[in-house]
Amino acid sequence: MIEDRDTLLGLWQRMTRIRRFEERASTDKEADLLEGYIHNYSGQEAIATGIITQLRADDWITSTYRNHGHSIARDVPLEAMTGELLGRTTGVCGGKGGSMHAVDQDLGMIGGMGIVAGGMPIAAGAALAARRRGQDRVAVTFFGDGAVHQGAFHESMTFAALFNCPVIFVCENNLYAETTAVDYHLIAGSVIAMAEPYGVHATQVDGMDVFAVRDAAEQLIARARYTGRPALLEAMTYRYGGQYEGDTQTYKPPQEVAQWRARDPLLTFRRRVTEPGLLTHGDLDEVAERSRVEVADAFAAAALAPWPDPSVLLTDVYTEIS
Amino acid sequence: MAITMAQALNTALHDAMAEDDKVVMFGEDVGILGGVFRITDKLQERFGEGRCFDTPLAESGIVGTAIGMAMYGYKPVVEMQFDGFTYPAFEQIVSHLAKMRNRSRGTVQLPVVVRIPFGGGIGAVEHHSESPENYFAHVAGLKVVSPGTPSDGYSLLRESISSADPVLFFEPKRRYWLKEDADLPVRTEPFGRAVVRRAGTTATLFAYGPMVRTCMETASAAEDEGWDLEVVDLRTLNPFDSATVVESVKKTGRAIVVHEAQVFSGFGAEVAAQVAERAFYHLEAPVLRVGGFDIPYPAAKLEEFFLPDVDRILDAVQRSLSF
Numbered sequence: 001m002i003e004d005r006d007t008l009l010g011l012w013q014r015m016t017r018i019r020r021f022e023e024r025a026s027t028d029k030e031a032d033l034l035e036g037y038i039h040n041y042s043g044q045e046a047i048a049t050g051i052i053t054q055l056r057a058d059d060w061i062t063s064t065y066r067n068h069g070h071s072i073a074r075d076v077p078l079e080a081m082t083g084e085l086l087g088r089t090t091g092v093c094g095g096k097g098g099s100m101h102a103v104d105q106d107l108g109m110i111g112g113m114g115i116v117a118g119g120m121p122i123a124a125g126a127a128l129a130a131r132r133r134g135q136d137r138v139a140v141t142f143f144g145d146g147a148v149h150q151g152a153f154h155e156s157m158t159f160a161a162l163f164n165c166p167v168i169f170v171c172e173n174n175l176y177a178e179t180t181a182v183d184y185h186l187i188a189g190s191v192i193a194m195a196e197p198y199g200v201h202a203t204q205v206d207g208m209d210v211f212a213v214r215d216a217a218e219q220l221i222a223r224a225r226y227t228g229r230p231a232l233l234e235a236m237t238y239r240y241g242g243q244y245e246g247d248t249q250t251y252k253p254p255q256e257v258a259q260w261r262a263r264d265p266l267l268t269f270r271r272r273v274t275e276p277g278l279l280t281h282g283d284l285d286e287v288a289e290r291s292r293v294e295v296a297d298a299f300a301a302a303a304l305a306p307w308p309d310p311s312v313l314l315t316d317v318y319t320e321i322s
Numbered sequence: 323m324a325i326t327m328a329q330a331l332n333t334a335l336h337d338a339m340a341e342d343d344k345v346v347m348f349g350e351d352v353g354i355l356g357g358v359f360r361i362t363d364k365l366q367e368r369f370g371e372g373r374c375f376d377t378p379l380a381e382s383g384i385v386g387t388a389i390g391m392a393m394y395g396y397k398p399v400v401e402m403q404f405d406g407f408t409y410p411a412f413e414q415i416v417s418h419l420a421k422m423r424n425r426s427r428g429t430v431q432l433p434v435v436v437r438i439p440f441g442g443g444i445g446a447v448e449h450h451s452e453s454p455e456n457y458f459a460h461v462a463g464l465k466v467v468s469p470g471t472p473s474d475g476y477s478l479l480r481e482s483i484s485s486a487d488p489v490l491f492f493e494p495k496r497r498y499w500l501k502e503d504a505d506l507p508v509r510t511e512p513f514g515r516a517v518v519r520r521a522g523t524t525a526t527l528f529a530y531g532p533m534v535r536t537c538m539e540t541a542s543a544a545e546d547e548g549w550d551l552e553v554v555d556l557r558t559l560n561p562f563d564s565a566t567v568v569e570s571v572k573k574t575g576r577a578i579v580v581h582e583a584q585v586f587s588g589f590g591a592e593v594a595a596q597v598a599e600r601a602f603y604h605l606e607a608p609v610l611r612v613g614g615f616d617i618p619y620p621a622a623k624l625e626e627f628f629l630p631d632v633d634r635i636l637d638a639v640q641r642s643l644s645f
Contacts, residue, residue, distance in 0.1 A: 094427050103426040110393065111425065115417050121383045122418060125390020132346075132372060133395065151410065155383030162378065316428040317462050319486040 003278055009287055011053060011210055012273075015045040015266055016291035017078065018069045022241075024295055025068065025085060025099075029245040033303075035087045036098045041069035043208075043240035046265035047172050048073040050213030051140060051233075054221050060108040060126045060139040062119030065100035067112030070142055076104050078298035088305035095308040096316075116143060117150035120169065124156045124230075127165040131228050138166040138224045146177025148191055157198040160230035168220050169200070169232040172207060174239040179251045195232040207235030208263045211272060238263075325506065328498040330472040331361045333506050334479040335399065339369050342397065345483060347374040349384055349401030349437075358403060359439055359498055381411035385436065389419055392432045397483060405440040406449030412457070419488045420463030434488045435479075440468075441532045441582045442629055443496030445622035452619055453583035455531075458490045459559040459592070465513065466559040468492040470534025472502040474557060477510040485513070494532035514561035518570065522552035525576035525639050528567065528593055530556040533580045533630060540635040549639060559589055567593065568600045575606035576642045580630050585613040607645035610638045 022042045029038045041048070044066075052061065052073040063070040071081055076092055084091030085099050092102050103111040110126065113119045123141035130137040147153055148171065160167050171191040175182045188194045195202035201223070205216040213235055220231040238260035242249045273279040325333075339345045347365055349357075353376040356363035365374035377384050381402060388398035402408045408415070415436065422430045442451035459466045465487050469475040475493070482489040511517055519534060520541050527537040534555045541551040554570050556563070571577050577597050579590035590611035597609050612630045620628045 093425055096427060097425045101425050103422075103430070105426060105429045110390075111422070113418065115413055118386075118413065118418055121386020121414065122390040122393070124383070125387035125392075126394050127390070128387060129391040129394035129396055132391075139390070151380070152382050152386060152413070155378070155380035156386065158378050158380060159383045159387055163375075316424045316426075318423070318465070319431070 003273070005279065008273055008279055009283070011049055011214070012269060012284060013287050013291060014049045014053065014073045015210065015269065016288045017295065018045045018048065018072050019266060020292045020295040021068060021072060021078065021081065024299055026241065026245055028299070034085050034099070036100070037065070038085070038099050038245040039066040039243070040239070040241035040245060041066055043260065043265070044172055044174060044237045045069060046210035046213050046269070047170065047207045047235045047237060048142070050210045051170060051217040054214060054217045055140065056137070058108065058137050060110055060123065060137065062110045062123045062139070062141045063112045064116060064119065064143055064147070065112055065114050066144070067100070067102050071102045071104070071109060071112070074104070074107050074109050076102060076107060076109060078294055079301050080104070082298040082302035083305055086302040086305070087307065088302050089308050090302060090305040094312065096312060116147035117152035119143070120152050120156035121159065124160045124165045124167045127160070127167040128163055131164060131166060136225050138168060138221055140168045140170055142170045142172060144177065145171060145173040145175070145182050145186060145191060146180070148194055149185070157195065157200050157230065161199050164228040165230055166224035166228045167230045168224055169195070169230065171232065171234045172237055173234055174237045176239060176243070178243045179247070181251070191234040192232060200230050200232050202232040202234065204234045204236065207237030208265045209268055210265060323503065323505065324501045325472050325504055326498065327469070327472045327475045327494070327500050328359060328361060330476040330504070330506065331479055331493060332363050334476045335362060335365055336368065337507060338480055338483045339365065339373060343373070344395055345397045345399065346391065347399045347401070348377050350377060350379055350403045352376060352401050357401060359495060361437070361439070361493070362401065381407055382414050385411040385414040385419060385434070388434045389414065389422070389432055392434045393430060397433045399435040399437060399483060402436060402438045404446075404450045405438055405452040405454055408436070408438055408454055415458065415464070415490070416461050420461045423487070424463060431486045432488050433486050435482045435491055436489070437491045437493060439495040440492045441494050441496060442619060442625050443532065445625065447621055448619040451625065453581065453614070455490070455492050455559060456583055456587070456589045459589055463488070464560065465489045466492070467513065467557070468494065468531035468559065469557065470494065470497070470529065470531055470555045472500065473504045473508045473510050476506055476508055478513070478557065480507070481513055492531055496532050497535060500535060511557070513558045514563055516557055516563035516566040517555045518552060518566070519555045520551065520553040522550040523574060524549040524551055525578060525642055526552040526554055526570040526574045527578050527580055527635065528554050528556060529580045530559065532582060536630060536632065537580055537635065540632045543632050544636060544639065547636070551639065562592070562596070564596050564600060567596060571597050571601040572604045575604055577605070577609045578612060578635065578638045578642060579609065580612045580635055582614055582629055584616045585611045586616045588613055607642040610642055612638045
């Protein structure tokens with residue numbers, strides 16, 4: 001495959017931004033510098049990056065409380081993300097959403113939902129709206145393996161298949177539903193097996209390989225855009241951290257993290273592009289360093305940004321204050 | 323001419339869909355059948371399957387899909403066939419429909435109407451006779467509406483559909499066949515305005531939805547006792563018209579709240595609290611509440627003992643007067 005240099009660097013930039021962002025969020029949470037819960041996306045960068053870079057500007061995504069990666073991959077400005085984590089007015093929701101609920105309508109980021117399957121029917125509805133209006137926009141709804149047991153998953157797939165909603169269900173199977181292992185809870189054996197009865201086209205992919213994710217996404221998105229049919233992508237991955245920052249993770253086998261880290265999406269990318277000489281280590285290091293600085297600057301800027309005035313508590317609840 | 327509540331609601335949907343092609347109606351059996359109560363009668367025939375369509379029996383999917391469509395240009399009206407069927411959609415309504423505007427700093431508007439035929443009186447037992455309005459009155463970001471007359475059924479539904487905020491619209495199903503002389507289209511008072519249905523001096527009955535009619539019957543019966551009851555129709559629980567409520571209590575000095583929902587922690591508690599806070603020195607007696615007992619909704623042969631009726635309301639008036 002011929003890979004364009006700028007495209008490769010774009011993938012690398014997003015993955016390194018996400019990784020540096022999540023490392024910093026983790027450190028800051030441990031130091032008690034952040035408000036609320038933080039759900040770390042480290043280990044899953046290839047999925048958000050591989051899929052979202054295949055979307056058009058007018059497409060939509062929904063995410064969950066683990067939404068930092070999706071937001072950053074969708075190019076929500078880093079300062080808008082750090083502002084939100086620190087609860088400042090510069091946050092993407094003006095400090096009213098918090099880490100779990102990034103929303104950016106201009107970028108088609110419908111939002112991070114605190115309920116695991118919450119975004120799925122909403123994505124289906126957006127896709128249905130597009131279809132009914134004769135537009136070829138698609139919606140991607142990201143969720144974890146734990147979400148497939150909620151009714152909304154099954155209801156959304158039924159709706160999408162029945163009404164021809166061009167929505168791509170992306171399950172990031174990171175082996176844990178909160179702290180419960182997929183071996184225990186995923187009674188169907190896989191998530192793609194659960195799509196079959198609904199007539200939803202489903203593919204499983206190595207979620208640690210951004211190229212594999214991207215190529216699968218390209219096909220599924222084009223298919224949804226052209227036919228209006230829904231699809232499901234199950235990306236096999238691993239959550240390096242806990243369900244949330246502070247999770248003791250005693251439920252993970254000791255060797256498991258190391259095994260998955262050996263397949264790290266950033267390391268994999270580095271090998272895949274340097275071995276054939278597509279990019280040099282120097283190219284990659286330069287971008288990675290820039291990402292580190294951007295993230296550091298964004299956290300520093302957020303720390304200096306103003307807190308919301310308490311009066312914002314009463315705004316935007318209804319159209320007009322009655 | 324005489325119209326029923328069902329006709330008024332059906333006409334409101336027809337008129338709203340004719341006026342604005344972004345209004346769509348979907349839910350369980352609303353298309354081909356026209357709804358189990360025929361409130362969506364002939365919508366599909368007139369506007370096509372694209373505008374009025376049947377869905378799977380999946381309430382969370384119905385409301386979630388409505389949210390997504392509302393974000394991108396539509397004004398969905400969805401039906402929850404029966405009150406108890408709203409519970410599977412609770413998560414989408416409370417966690418997403420109600421909160422998106424706030425979370426997005428007002429960039430997301432969700433003009434969604436969730437129509438809910440609610441309440442008892444038709445022998446339909448639990449899940450089909452419930453009064454869940456107060457669950458939603460408790461949620462910031464939702465408007466909660468319940469018409470008690472056919473005119474209000476028409477006007478409040480039209481206002482709900484044109485509202486930029488999500489509305490939970492509670493239709494008193496036992497009053498679908500209630501008649502009133504009115505010409506459609508009709509515009510009544512807007513959201514946030516309670517209406518004095520019958521002026522009186524002895525005590526005030528506060529009600530909404532199905533109990534408005536029951537309170538009017540009670541006021542007629544009370545004339546035999548020499549009592550001149552005032553009946554206030556609250557119409558919209560949120561926004562709540564405390565000014566009209568307080569004004570009435572200042573006049574009569576006695577307040578009795580009537581609803582089908584169980585009394586404990588029901589909407590009557592909110593009315594009582596507002597009256598206590600704003601009209602305490604005008605009260606001649608404690609605010610009383612008449613409602614369902616604190617039990618699951620009973621079986622058909624027992625519901626007449628559960629639902630507030632003229633006798634129970636008159637008994638409350640007597641207790642208030644003898645305080």
